[in-house]
Amino acid sequence: MTPEQVLAIKPKVLTQAQRESYFNDGFVLVERAI
Numbered sequence: 001m002t003p004e005q006v007l008a009i010k011p012k013v014l015t016q017a018q019r020e021s022y023f024n025d026g027f028v029l030v031e032r033a034i
Contacts, residue, residue, distance in 0.1 A: 003023045011019055014028065022028040 007016070007019055007023070014022075014030065018028050018030065
């Protein structure tokens with residue numbers, strides 16, 4: 001799947017901004033995930 005295909009799917013856990021950040025930066029910071 002391409003990043004565009006992944007981002008087209010409705011997010012379940014991460015926000016859309018977090019998902020986009022992952023593809024731009026290569027990582028995502030999720031506070032209080034654990």
